[in-house]
Amino acid sequence: MKYVCTICGWVYDPAVGDPDGGIAAGTEFKDIPEDWECPVCGASKDDFEPES
Amino acid sequence: MRPVEIKEGIHWVGAVDWNCRNFHGYALSSKGTTYNAFYIDDDKKVLVDTVPAAFESQFLCSVSNLTELEKIDYIVVNHLEPDHSGCLARMVELCKPEKIFISPMGAKALKTFFDCEDWPIVVANSGDEISLGKKTLRFYETKMLHWPDNMFTFIPEAKMLISSDAFGQNWATSERFVDEVSKEKVSDLMAQYYANIVNPYSSKVLKTLEFFGELNLDIDMLCPDHGLIFRGEDVGFALGKYAEYAAQKTTNKAVIFYDTMWKSTENMAIAIASGIADEGVSVRLMNVKANHHSDVMSEVFDAGAVIIGSPTHNNGILPGMADVLTYVKGLRPQNKIGACFGSFGWSGECVKILKDWLEKMNMDIIEPNIKVKNRPNHKSFEECYELGREIAKAVKAKNA
Numbered sequence: 001m002k003y004v005c006t007i008c009g010w011v012y013d014p015a016v017g018d019p020d021g022g023i024a025a026g027t028e029f030k031d032i033p034e035d036w037e038c039p040v041c042g043a044s045k046d047d048f049e050p051e052s
Numbered sequence: 053m054r055p056v057e058i059k060e061g062i063h064w065v066g067a068v069d070w071n072c073r074n075f076h077g078y079a080l081s082s083k084g085t086t087y088n089a090f091y092i093d094d095d096k097k098v099l100v101d102t103v104p105a106a107f108e109s110q111f112l113c114s115v116s117n118l119t120e121l122e123k124i125d126y127i128v129v130n131h132l133e134p135d136h137s138g139c140l141a142r143m144v145e146l147c148k149p150e151k152i153f154i155s156p157m158g159a160k161a162l163k164t165f166f167d168c169e170d171w172p173i174v175v176a177n178s179g180d181e182i183s184l185g186k187k188t189l190r191f192y193e194t195k196m197l198h199w200p201d202n203m204f205t206f207i208p209e210a211k212m213l214i215s216s217d218a219f220g221q222n223w224a225t226s227e228r229f230v231d232e233v234s235k236e237k238v239s240d241l242m243a244q245y246y247a248n249i250v251n252p253y254s255s256k257v258l259k260t261l262e263f264f265g266e267l268n269l270d271i272d273m274l275c276p277d278h279g280l281i282f283r284g285e286d287v288g289f290a291l292g293k294y295a296e297y298a299a300q301k302t303t304n305k306a307v308i309f310y311d312t313m314w315k316s317t318e319n320m321a322i323a324i325a326s327g328i329a330d331e332g333v334s335v336r337l338m339n340v341k342a343n344h345h346s347d348v349m350s351e352v353f354d355a356g357a358v359i360i361g362s363p364t365h366n367n368g369i370l371p372g373m374a375d376v377l378t379y380v381k382g383l384r385p386q387n388k389i390g391a392c393f394g395s396f397g398w399s400g401e402c403v404k405i406l407k408d409w410l411e412k413m414n415m416d417i418i419e420p421n422i423k424v425k426n427r428p429n430h431k432s433f434e435e436c437y438e439l440g441r442e443i444a445k446a447v448k449a450k451n452a
Contacts, residue, residue, distance in 0.1 A: 007157075007195075007196075008196040008200060009196075020414070039255075040196055041200065
């Protein structure tokens with residue numbers, strides 16, 4: 001499932017991951033480390049919501 | 053300053069801050085700045101943004117030159133930072149507007165800035181329009197340019213886009229338009245503003261430019277909230293500059309910034325700079341005690357390589373370096389080559405700490421990182437010089 005940053009709208013797509021942030025493609029959102037930050041606005045993982 | 057009619061029925065009602073030297077407390081604004089706000093006179097009368105609270109009396113006077121305040125029907129809040137919303141509560145009290153338009157993220161944040169439970173807030177979603185009679189206001193959400201709440205307001209009949217903090221420059225002038233001043237100065241100040249304020253959101257800038265490119269809006273006036281207004285051909289100039297900045301391409305330039313205690317680290321910096329220059333790459337040598345972090349960032353912005361140096365101090369680095377590194381990292385420079393160096397007296401953690409900063413900024417690190425005990429000698433100067441040459445070669449290869 002994709003997750004959206006509620007601060008800036010950036011979408012986390014598990015198929016793509018966040019290679020620049022050290023998250024490999026194929027990583028589910030729940031498996032991302034808690035200290036990971038949104039690559040656009042720097043918001044924390046808590047600020048993300050499942051994409052509706 | 054008195055109001056200036058910039059389009060038929062649309063007036064600049066901002067304030068010129070001739071004495072501002074420190075923009076928002078973190079970036080330099082050596083030429084002052086302006087806070088642009090706009091008044092639209094139509095069947096419905098509209099105020100777009102305000103100015104900082106310190107300029108409230110000027111602002112009230114300026115707007116009152118054009119209308120009685122209670123006749124203002126709508127207030128548009130493109131951005132909540134206090135340099136644009138500093139007079140908002142006062143204007144709501146005096147104008148008693150029928151509607152206050154604000155972005156969805158702005159509406160959420162508004163209540164954390166103001167006691168606004170009884171304000172007539174209308175959440176403007178991207179693309180929403182409101183007719184004023186002859187003219188229309190259309191709102192576009194522009195999240196993270198450069199706060200979550202930022203919004204653009206477009207007036208199609210006037211071909212005018214009010215772009216909030218995007219496209220700004222810090223320059224206090226009596227002129228209102230870019231074509232009345234030196235384009236070269238505007239260009240320099242736009243780059244300085246972008247490097248220090250917008251750079252972390254470059255990916256958003258690219259998406260926004262793409263979005264507006266697809267909309268193909270007819271824009272012949274682009275009005276940022278700081279500095280001069282672009283009109284005619286200058287609109288394309290501004291859009292082109294932002295596409296260039298957001299791409300974060302680097303030039304054949306290296307920046308060495310460093311702090312020094314007894315000149316050992318400084319002398320190493322000079323030797324590295326000689327090696328870089330001898331390979332034909334331009335180099336800026338910046339002692340952080342002589343250069344504000346904002347000026348350092350303006351040079352780092354388009355540099356191909358960033359080389360950092362500090363002596364070891366109490367098992368760490370000097371505080372001046374920690375200041376600049378914290379600032380520069382926060383602005384997320386991309387596509388840089390990095391290298392580090394430093395001197396030490398007894399323990400020598402400096403280079404390890406500096407390398408860690410470079411890694412956190414995803415720089416491609418050129419080794420060796422040079423560490424010298426107490427005072428550089430002929431051999432260590434040779435090593436510094438050679439490191440400089442290697443850095444320059446890497447910069448040239450990168451930009452080839």
